[in-house]
Amino acid sequence: MEKNSMTYTAIFSFVITFILVFLLTLTHVGTKNRVSEYNKNYEISSILKAIGVEPKDQEVQEQFRSIFNLELPTNETMIAKIDGEDILVSKFSGKALWGTVNGIIAIEKNLKTIKGIDIISHNETPGLGGRIEEAWFLNQFKDETINKNMIRVVQGSGEGNYNSKDGIIDGIAGATRTSHSMEVMINKKIKSLKKEVGNE
Amino acid sequence: MNSYKGVLKENLWDNNPVFVQILGICSTLAVTNNLTNTFIMTLSVVFVAGLTNFTVASIKHLIPGKVRMIIQTLIISFFVIIVDLLLRAFLPAVSKSLGPYVGLIITNCIIMGRAEAFAQSNKPLISLWDGITTGIGYMWILMAIAFIRELLGFGSLFGIQVMPEGFQTWTIMIMAPSAFFILGGAIWIINNIKLSKESSK
Numbered sequence: 001m002e003k004n005s006m007t008y009t010a011i012f013s014f015v016i017t018f019i020l021v022f023l024l025t026l027t028h029v030g031t032k033n034r035v036s037e038y039n040k041n042y043e044i045s046s047i048l049k050a051i052g053v054e055p056k057d058q059e060v061q062e063q064f065r066s067i068f069n070l071e072l073p074t075n076e077t078m079i080a081k082i083d084g085e086d087i088l089v090s091k092f093s094g095k096a097l098w099g100t101v102n103g104i105i106a107i108e109k110n111l112k113t114i115k116g117i118d119i120i121s122h123n124e125t126p127g128l129g130g131r132i133e134e135a136w137f138l139n140q141f142k143d144e145t146i147n148k149n150m151i152r153v154v155q156g157s158g159e160g161n162y163n164s165k166d167g168i169i170d171g172i173a174g175a176t177r178t179s180h181s182m183e184v185m186i187n188k189k190i191k192s193l194k195k196e197v198g199n200e
Numbered sequence: 201m202n203s204y205k206g207v208l209k210e211n212l213w214d215n216n217p218v219f220v221q222i223l224g225i226c227s228t229l230a231v232t233n234n235l236t237n238t239f240i241m242t243l244s245v246v247f248v249a250g251l252t253n254f255t256v257a258s259i260k261h262l263i264p265g266k267v268r269m270i271i272q273t274l275i276i277s278f279f280v281i282i283v284d285l286l287l288r289a290f291l292p293a294v295s296k297s298l299g300p301y302v303g304l305i306i307t308n309c310i311i312m313g314r315a316e317a318f319a320q321s322n323k324p325l326i327s328l329w330d331g332i333t334t335g336i337g338y339m340w341i342l343m344a345i346a347f348i349r350e351l352l353g354f355g356s357l358f359g360i361q362v363m364p365e366g367f368q369t370w371t372i373m374i375m376a377p378s379a380f381f382i383l384g385g386a387i388w389i390i391n392n393i394k395l396s397k398e399s400s401k
Contacts, residue, residue, distance in 0.1 A: 009264040016271060020278040027282055031289035038292045126233060127353060127374030174371055
């Protein structure tokens with residue numbers, strides 16, 4: 001057959017596309033379980049970190065089960081039992097500078113104190129806004145008092161604000177927009193949790 | 201006409217894709233602020249460039265001239281998606297931090313350039329070698345840039361803190377523009393070395 005003919009071109013394109021896509025499908029199917037397992041465990045580790053439990057690599061699912069009495073995380077507010085206390089755990093998300101930030105927030109049931117937060121995913125600039133996932137930033141939220149139904153993320157001294165009484169978080173230098181977005185999305189979540197709990 | 205040694209020297213130095221042909225600059229700016237990411241990214245390029253060249257050279261007699269380029273792109277995309285899937289499954293942490301950049305290897309002009317310029321007119325094995333060495337030529341200069349950027353921007357190498365406590369990190373090094381300055385400086389130095397070599401001949 002003439003190599004530059006229409007028929008040959010069409011058949012060749014079809015066959016090579018078919019072969020390559022077939023191989024891709026095989027790879028995808030072969031790795032699918034591993035990927036979804038990883039994503040599930042990643043989310044569970046985030047939840048555990050938010051409530052202040054150190055996730056253990058292979059056992060995160062058992063850890064989760066024993067604290068939440070649930071098989072897997074749900075999108076609704078979950079209740080964790082820690083030392084006989086009920087902690088509300090909920091996913092939060094919101095727009096930041098480049099994209100959506102997804103995270104987990106754990107708050108005491110009376111909505112007076114944040115237990116902790118963790119970030120699941122974000123698209124902020126590495127080294128600037130991206131530092132919201134670093135421990136020094138997240139640890140500022142540990143046991144933070146909620147003042148007048150809100151927290152504030154402000155320009156601080158640069159050392160991090162670990163005073164848990166004032167409801168103030170030290171923002172990230174060079175990432176003002178990301179820091180502010182964190183404040184907005186967390187306050188929004190506190191508000192919606194308040195509604196949810198108040199209606200019970 | 202193309203010896204293995206000649207191809208190696210050509211791709212690593214004389215005709216380096218980054219500092220001589222100025223190709224693949226977009227990824228040079230984007231991924232070089234951290235050595236681990238740069239290493240995985242450039243390793244992926246070595247893999248994709250090598251296998252794309254090999255595949256194109258193997259089936260070049262079957263490819264109709266009219267759709268040559270689009271078939272090359274198809275083959276490149278195939279290998280890139282394979283890399284992406286494997287990273288997601290086996291190195292999820294790296295895959296997360298590389299984000300969209302792995303997918304963008306498809307648009308890396310170096311790979312397309314080698315497939316069109318070399319693999320279309322050479323035998324499969326030497327094409328494989330050409331792809332691999334081009335990838336390594338890309339790798340070493342990116343690793344050198346990433347070394348400077350991570351050291352000054354984060355005070356660490358491969359994520360391990362090496363600078364003393366209290367070292368003031370350079371925010372500019374984390375941002376993409378710093379790669380412009382470093383690459384510009386590197387091209388200047390390398391051209392000087394080349395010129396002085398030529399003039400001493």
